[in-house]
Amino acid sequence: MRTPPVDLDELLGRCHAIAGLTLGQLAAQLELPLPADLRRDKGTVGQLLELALGASSGSKxxxxxPHLGVELKTLPIDRHGKPLESTYVCVAPLTQVTGLRFEESWLCRKLSRVLFVPVLAERSIALAERQIGSAFLWQPSAEQWQLLRQDWEELMELISLGGLANIRGAHGKVLQLRPKAANSKALTEAVGAGGEPIQALPRGFYLKASFTAAIVRQQFS
Incomplete structure (x- = not known):
């Protein structure tokens, strides 16, 4: 594993050095095996990039x-630069959420400064042939923070009032809440419709693809 970059310039320099490489070429440089596809290894691409760039937080x-306050996010795109899916941010708390403030949330910490690394990832392209694009740093504008805050507060209110089962992917303008579990047996504690403790699938916060598409357009326009 590479040592963490000392500053933003070194981090962006490392990004520049891997831009244009295929995932197969990067895996070969790192002397790591690459699976044939991502069906059982969804986190492979992110882990490759973490190793190549010297990310150090793991799952904390x-x-x-941490020392740069930068979160790394892989952004699968098509050949027109359009994001292919929503972007996972972090696990959502499902209990003891009353009184939790947006500014204190894990989501807020994760999104305060993001390094997006686009990867050309159309399904017709074999995993090893998928190409790494030009990474860029993003910090939410005041307007983007407001949209994120509104969605987060609305979703957290639904969770606290026992409305977890009613939350759909369509909720939220820029943020969505979706099940995030290895399988249907990986249950966690949550609040039921009557305020009682229940078991439910863990949930994660995701940035909607329409939101990251706007971020990409803003960056490369």
Whole structure:
């Protein structure tokens, strides 16, 4: 594993060095095996990039580059630069959420400064042939923060009032809440419709693809 970059310039320099490589070429450089596809190894691409760039937080509740305050997000795109899916941010708390403020949330910490690494990832392209694009740093504008805050507060209110089962992917303008579990047996505690403790699938916060598409357009326009 590479040592963490000392500053943003070194981090962006590392990004520049891998831009244009295929995932197969990067895996070969790192002397790591690459699966044939992502059906059983969904986190492979993110892990490759973390190793190549020297991310150090692992699964802790802090950004991937804690000393720089930077979170790393892989962004699968098509050949027109359009994101192909929503972007996972972090696990959502399902209990003891009353009184939790947006500014104190894990989501807020994760999104305060994001390094997006686009990867050309159309399904017709074999995993090893998928190409790494030009990474860029993003910090939410005041307007984007407001949209994120509104969605987060609305979703957290539904969770606290026992409305978890009623939350759909269509909820939220820029943020969505979706099940995030290895399988249907990986249950966690949550609040039921009557305020009682229940078992439910863990949930994760995701940035909607329409939101990341706007971020990409803003960056490369």
């Amino acid at each position: 509740a802090e950004p991937d580059f």
